[in-house]
Amino acid sequence: MIIQFICRAILLGVPLLYGSTGEIVTEKSGHLNLGIPGIMYVGAISGVVGSFIYENSCGNDIANMNPFLAVIIPLLCAIAGATLMGLLYSFLTVTLHANQNVTGLALTTLGIGLGNFLGASLINITKSELPSIALTKTSSFFSAKLPFADDLGWFGELFFSHDFLTYLAIVIALAVSFVLNRTRVGLNLRSVGENPATADAAGINVIKYRYLATCIGSAIAGLGGLQYVMAYASGVWSNNAFGDRGWMAIALVIFALWKPSMAIVGSFVFGALCNANNYIQGLGTETQELFKMLPYVVTIIVLIITSMRKKREHQPPANLGLNYFREER
Amino acid sequence: MADTAVKTHREPLFHVVKRDDMPWWKAWAIRAATIVIAFFIVGLLSAAVTEKSFGETYSVMFSGVFGRLFEGRTTMLWKYLQEIAILLCLALALTPAFKMKFWNCGAEGQALMGGLAPIVCMIELGPKLPYPVLIAVIAITSIIAGAIWGVIPAIFKAWFNTNETLFTLMMNYIATQIIAYYVYLKGGGSNVINPVEYGNFPAVGNNNYFINIVVVAVITVIMYIYLKYSKQGYEISVVGESQNTARYIGINVKKVIIRTMVISGALCGVTGMLLVAGTDHSININSVGGQGFTAILMSWLGQFNPFIMVIMTALVVFLRIGVSKVADTALLNSSFSEIMVGLVILLLVGCEFFINYSIKFKHSKKEARV
Numbered sequence: 001m002i003i004q005f006i007c008r009a010i011l012l013g014v015p016l017l018y019g020s021t022g023e024i025v026t027e028k029s030g031h032l033n034l035g036i037p038g039i040m041y042v043g044a045i046s047g048v049v050g051s052f053i054y055e056n057s058c059g060n061d062i063a064n065m066n067p068f069l070a071v072i073i074p075l076l077c078a079i080a081g082a083t084l085m086g087l088l089y090s091f092l093t094v095t096l097h098a099n100q101n102v103t104g105l106a107l108t109t110l111g112i113g114l115g116n117f118l119g120a121s122l123i124n125i126t127k128s129e130l131p132s133i134a135l136t137k138t139s140s141f142f143s144a145k146l147p148f149a150d151d152l153g154w155f156g157e158l159f160f161s162h163d164f165l166t167y168l169a170i171v172i173a174l175a176v177s178f179v180l181n182r183t184r185v186g187l188n189l190r191s192v193g194e195n196p197a198t199a200d201a202a203g204i205n206v207i208k209y210r211y212l213a214t215c216i217g218s219a220i221a222g223l224g225g226l227q228y229v230m231a232y233a234s235g236v237w238s239n240n241a242f243g244d245r246g247w248m249a250i251a252l253v254i255f256a257l258w259k260p261s262m263a264i265v266g267s268f269v270f271g272a273l274c275n276a277n278n279y280i281q282g283l284g285t286e287t288q289e290l291f292k293m294l295p296y297v298v299t300i301i302v303l304i305i306t307s308m309r310k311k312r313e314h315q316p317p318a319n320l321g322l323n324y325f326r327e328e329r
Numbered sequence: 330m331a332d333t334a335v336k337t338h339r340e341p342l343f344h345v346v347k348r349d350d351m352p353w354w355k356a357w358a359i360r361a362a363t364i365v366i367a368f369f370i371v372g373l374l375s376a377a378v379t380e381k382s383f384g385e386t387y388s389v390m391f392s393g394v395f396g397r398l399f400e401g402r403t404t405m406l407w408k409y410l411q412e413i414a415i416l417l418c419l420a421l422a423l424t425p426a427f428k429m430k431f432w433n434c435g436a437e438g439q440a441l442m443g444g445l446a447p448i449v450c451m452i453e454l455g456p457k458l459p460y461p462v463l464i465a466v467i468a469i470t471s472i473i474a475g476a477i478w479g480v481i482p483a484i485f486k487a488w489f490n491t492n493e494t495l496f497t498l499m500m501n502y503i504a505t506q507i508i509a510y511y512v513y514l515k516g517g518g519s520n521v522i523n524p525v526e527y528g529n530f531p532a533v534g535n536n537n538y539f540i541n542i543v544v545v546a547v548i549t550v551i552m553y554i555y556l557k558y559s560k561q562g563y564e565i566s567v568v569g570e571s572q573n574t575a576r577y578i579g580i581n582v583k584k585v586i587i588r589t590m591v592i593s594g595a596l597c598g599v600t601g602m603l604l605v606a607g608t609d610h611s612i613n614i615n616s617v618g619g620q621g622f623t624a625i626l627m628s629w630l631g632q633f634n635p636f637i638m639v640i641m642t643a644l645v646v647f648l649r650i651g652v653s654k655v656a657d658t659a660l661l662n663s664s665f666s667e668i669m670v671g672l673v674i675l676l677l678v679g680c681e682f683f684i685n686y687s688i689k690f691k692h693s694k695k696e697a698r699v
Contacts, residue, residue: 113667
């Protein structure tokens with residue numbers, strides 16, 4: 001029971017981990033990308049479209065499918081779709097100096113619309129009775145467990161039974177953490193987010209860093225959408241099912257105090273909180289709804305506590321949300 | 330060595346210069362041109378997706394919004410005006426907060442709480458109170474509910490400088506869950522509440538939306554006067570420009586932040602009331618339907634001017650209804666309209682660049698040396 005609860009929490013937390021790792025990379029460059037929910041939608045639907053085309057080209061027969069291609073095609077599609085959205089955001093905010101909040105929110109509208117529209121179009125093509133597309137064959141490749149997981153009892157279930165995107169999420173988060181804190185590139189990126197004018201004077205290409213950070217961040221976030229469809233929903237896309245996970249990912253950035261390694265723990269805590277209502281005995285349907293607000297309440301409490309303590313290392317990048325224009329200083 | 334030195338001094342092809350001297354008519358010409366281009370792109374994409382002719386998509390769009398107006402049927406027109414009114418009311422509510430540089434992303438939640446109060450009154454007090462008293466109670470409670478939901482983040486912003494964007498965002502989801510809880514409670518386990526017959530706004534001349542539209546029209550004018558001519562409106566813009574300046578000239582910044590968010594939340598509450606008591610006579614978690622976020626864009630595109638906001642909301646609601654209709658007639662998903670709205674807003678956001686900045690191309694070599 002407890003093992004099942006933890007595994008479920010991890011599964012629910014991974015899309016949030018991708019989203020918040022991506023958003024941390026972006027925010028470290030000084031850009032508050034509120035387009036993440038839309039970008040995650042686009043990542044998910046791009047992956048779905050990719051695997052839909054591949055499944056059809058194999059005649060919908062699992063025997064014809066190459067496991068490597070079945071995984072790599074949706075993966076690359078998700079990354080490409082999400083990166084394009086990130087490119088659009090950075091073109092508008094970095095090059096055209098557009099307001100970041102407004103651009104981000106418009107991008108979210110656009111992304112969710114794109115996801116639902118393409119999803120509905122695919123449902124139309126398959127002429128399915130249900131309002132969803134099932135890509136269970138591709139999903140089976142994605143959620144393949146490690147072969148020895150079942151032999152190790154609860155230990156195996158807890159540590160080795162997850163899909164490979166879960167491990168990839170943790171690896172990416174740790175890698176981002178390493179790059180940000182231990183390498184020159186990370187130092188430069190942080191300085192761009194803290195004080196772009198100083199960074200510029202030190203010879204750092206602010207525009208290049210901001211473009212790259214936004215695009216890489218978006219690509220990482222897009223993988224979160226893919227993981228949701230392929231692993232959590234077992235390859236079933238239905239419109240609006242992804243829900244507000246994008247916003248929760250942004251909240252998680254604050255919860256994690258802009259540290260990707262903290263985001264790993266945070267995302268699992270969030271997953272557990274999202275899921276707690278199903279595991280507490282004797283709750284009515286209406287009380288369950290009240291319990292679903294837990295992650296949001298916890299985020300607000302963390303938000304308040306960090307702002308009250310005013311510790312220097314817990315603050316957002318100093319230039320977060322502000323565009324940099326070289327001639328304006 | 331000399332070669333490399335020359336190379337590093339390569340001039341960029343062009344550079345960007347800020348300008349603030351563009352006459353207002355020129356700025357508006359650019360915006361109008363962008364809107365025309367945006368509509369052209371929308372028509373082109375819709376035509377491509379629905380496999381209709383270019384002209385046909387526009388005629389479907391118009392008939393989707395205005396219905397058979399020229400035959401004297403005004404139902405669709407009223408519906409259009411009603412949708413403008415709701416979105417506009419939310420945008421107006423957000424404007425004082427934005428002008429103060431307080432990013433209130435919580436219109437959704439504030440409107441939902443403002444809608445919860447009337448539905449509770451209608452269900453619990455509806456049979457007991459006389460009609461005028463009931464309406465008064467509905468109005469007061471919804472304003473208070475919206476204001477409370479708006480002022481909580483403001484208090485923390487004023488004292489601890491807590492990030493308001495995320496705080497208000499989270500408050501949306503808490504409000505959503507409270508609504509979900511109440512709907513399950515009163516809907517007898519289903520996620521709908523049947524329309525309540527008590528405390529509905531009266532229809533004027535057979536028209537259910539008349540009161541909503543009049544209320545929002547009045548708020549538009551009052552908001553314009555408040556922001557432009559009142560002392561409080563001036564204080565809001567000073568705090569928005571620079572909090573240090575505001576403190577220096579003796580403005581109590583904390584008081585202004587809290588007062589403004591009370592107003593902002595209260596107006597969102599009014600929108601909730603218009604939706605519940607004036608339109609649906611019921612509530613569910615999608616009653617506001619994401620318009621709280623669209624309203625943020627409307628307020629910004631309207632340059633914080635209520636009358637420009639009227640134009641912008643009319644435009645966006647037109648696209649929303651019209652393009653949905655186009656998609657519907659081609660048996661496509663109506664989310665297509667969301668894509669188009671997002672696209673048009675991104676174009677309008679992008680065009681501001683050409684108003685605020687000018688591009689100077691590289692001078693010829695002789696000039697550069699002078």
